[in-house]
Amino acid sequence: MEAFMEQAYQRIRQSATVITHAPARTLPTQGNLSAARDSLPKLSSADYLSSNGPEATLDHLLGIIVPALNGQNRSGRYFGFVTGSTLPIAEVADNIVSAYDQNVAVHLPAQTIATEVEDAALKMLVRLLDLGGTEAWEGRTFTTGATGSNVLGLACGREALVSGKLPEGAASIGELGILRACMKAGVEEIQVLTSMGHSSLYKAASVVGLGRSSVKDLPKSDAEPWRLDLVAVEKELQREGVASIVAVSAGEVNTGRFATTGVADMKKLRQLADRYGAWIHVDGAFGIFARILPATSEFAKLRDQVAGLELADSITVDGHKLLNVPYDNGIFFTRKSSTMTSVFQNPNAAYLSAGGSSEIQSPLNIGLENSRRFRALPVYAVLMSEGISGLSEIMARMVHLARGIAQAIRESDDYVLLPNADADLEDTHVIVIFRAKDDSLNEALVKTINESAEWYVSGTKWKGQTACRVAVASWRVDVERDLELVKRSLATMAEEHKKSRS
Numbered sequence: 001m002e003a004f005m006e007q008a009y010q011r012i013r014q015s016a017t018v019i020t021h022a023p024a025r026t027l028p029t030q031g032n033l034s035a036a037r038d039s040l041p042k043l044s045s046a047d048y049l050s051s052n053g054p055e056a057t058l059d060h061l062l063g064i065i066v067p068a069l070n071g072q073n074r075s076g077r078y079f080g081f082v083t084g085s086t087l088p089i090a091e092v093a094d095n096i097v098s099a100y101d102q103n104v105a106v107h108l109p110a111q112t113i114a115t116e117v118e119d120a121a122l123k124m125l126v127r128l129l130d131l132g133g134t135e136a137w138e139g140r141t142f143t144t145g146a147t148g149s150n151v152l153g154l155a156c157g158r159e160a161l162v163s164g165k166l167p168e169g170a171a172s173i174g175e176l177g178i179l180r181a182c183m184k185a186g187v188e189e190i191q192v193l194t195s196m197g198h199s200s201l202y203k204a205a206s207v208v209g210l211g212r213s214s215v216k217d218l219p220k221s222d223a224e225p226w227r228l229d230l231v232a233v234e235k236e237l238q239r240e241g242v243a244s245i246v247a248v249s250a251g252e253v254n255t256g257r258f259a260t261t262g263v264a265d266m267k268k269l270r271q272l273a274d275r276y277g278a279w280i281h282v283d284g285a286f287g288i289f290a291r292i293l294p295a296t297s298e299f300a301k302l303r304d305q306v307a308g309l310e311l312a313d314s315i316t317v318d319g320h321k322l323l324n325v326p327y328d329n330g331i332f333f334t335r336k337s338s339t340m341t342s343v344f345q346n347p348n349a350a351y352l353s354a355g356g357s358s359e360i361q362s363p364l365n366i367g368l369e370n371s372r373r374f375r376a377l378p379v380y381a382v383l384m385s386e387g388i389s390g391l392s393e394i395m396a397r398m399v400h401l402a403r404g405i406a407q408a409i410r411e412s413d414d415y416v417l418l419p420n421a422d423a424d425l426e427d428t429h430v431i432v433i434f435r436a437k438d439d440s441l442n443e444a445l446v447k448t449i450n451e452s453a454e455w456y457v458s459g460t461k462w463k464g465q466t467a468c469r470v471a472v473a474s475w476r477v478d479v480e481r482d483l484e485l486v487k488r489s490l491a492t493m494a495e496e497h498k499k500s501r502s
């Protein structure tokens with residue numbers, strides 16, 4: 001078995017190695033996709049679920065399945081969604097996680113260092129993101145991603161808001177359930193106030209029993225719908241019998257813009273939340289990493305827009321996006337670990353007890369899962385390897401490429417920069433949206449770009465019109481080379497379109 005493993009790892013590396021002069025395709029060929037599809041086990045075949053053994057299985061995986069995967073990790077120009085990619089040290093750490101298969105459920109300091117590594121990584125993240133002292137974020141854990149963290153955020157907000165209206169120490173939602181606890185507390189409605197909140201916020205609202213329709217969009221204006229209207233927020237907070245969670249989009253996933261413009265907005269929100277007893281949740285999945293951009297003038301505006309986020313009650317961060325660790329990885333922070341245990345306590349299981357008292361909570365009592373993967377290790381490895389300066393440099397490169405693309409589009413005769421053509425380039429973080437001026441070129445644009453397999457974009461809508469969305473999210477970004485390719489590709493598409501019509 002040892003020889004098999006050694007050979008297997010070698011072959012995986014050979015197959016996944018990126019050759020610099022021949023960058024990876026962003027998408028597999030249609031031929032590879034159908035070959036893989038045809039190779040999937042057929043219910044009707046006589047050898048369905050027969051035993052093939054590890055060697056033949058490895059040949060199948062590397063020869064047929066792998067060529068039909070997309071290049072999101074291997075190409076620096078997979079600009080779809082916000083996928084991120086994987087730093088080599090993170091991939092190595094992730095393989096260690098698999099090799100040692102630690103179950104990070106219970107804090108067992110005499111038996112494994114795993115929970116302490118998790119805690120160390122979480123503390124390093126608090127410092128990296130400059131959120132203040134680690135004692136100010138006593139509730140912290142790893143999740144499956146920003147959706148998971150948003151579920152935790154709404155669950156904690158809901159718990160704290162309702163128990164705040166009950167006598168000190170009285171049982172709240174975690175114990176009584178949402179109906180009984182709200183009745184006792186005189187809460188008739190729990191609402192989530194946001195501006196262009198991520199779709200997962202609506203899902204989270206459904207999961208924790210608030211309902212998707214509890215999420216209210218309060219855009220500052222038609223021109224800047226990602227900005228949160230603080231006047232409207234205050235009006236909502238004044239409603240009798242209603243408890244409110246304010247969900248700050250930092251940043252908004254379609255445009256990359258931010259709900260607040262600076263520390264003054266966040267201070268105002270904090271004052272309002274304290275006055276009316278609301279909870280502030282920041283969805284900072286990818287946007288919060290603007291806080292680690294170098295403190296130079298070119299990033300000053302962005303850094304302002306993420307200033308003050310540390311005034312929140314809970315924060316969502318994604319690991320598998322800009323931090324470039326593998327799926328799945330998210331982080332959640334909140335002020336008090338007791339809010340998390342009120343919701344996630346796994347009670348009455350004596351055999352799962354950690355015994356003794358410790359500053360480190362057993363993960364099974366503060367998060368969704370009981371058994372789970374050692375999610376912290378790739379994050380820990382990236383933080384150890386890159387440090388603040390290395391990560392800051394990677395983030396700066398992502399922003400430089402996004403701004404280069406935004407500028408090229410702004411200067412082009414064939415394309416229009418969105419959400420506004422004359423936007424300040426200093427507002428661009430890692431997301432750029434645009435459309436072609438010619439409608440028929442515009443309709444075909446996403447497909448044409450993606451079929452080239454040289455770069456990959458997401459299709460989106462802006463103000464009802466079809467648009468293209470670029471999200472730069474990989475450490476592999478090479479600003480000069482990638483910008484050159486994107487510019488050439490945009491120019492060629494416009495030219496060929498004109499030729500085809502003349």
Ligand SMILES: *Cc1c(COP(=O)(O)O)cnc(C)c1O
Nearest residue numbers: 145146147148198200253283285
């Ligand atoms: C991507 C994203 C999410 C969802 O994150 P997953 O990691 O896919 O669960 C939530 N909020 C924002 C702002 C995002 O960008």
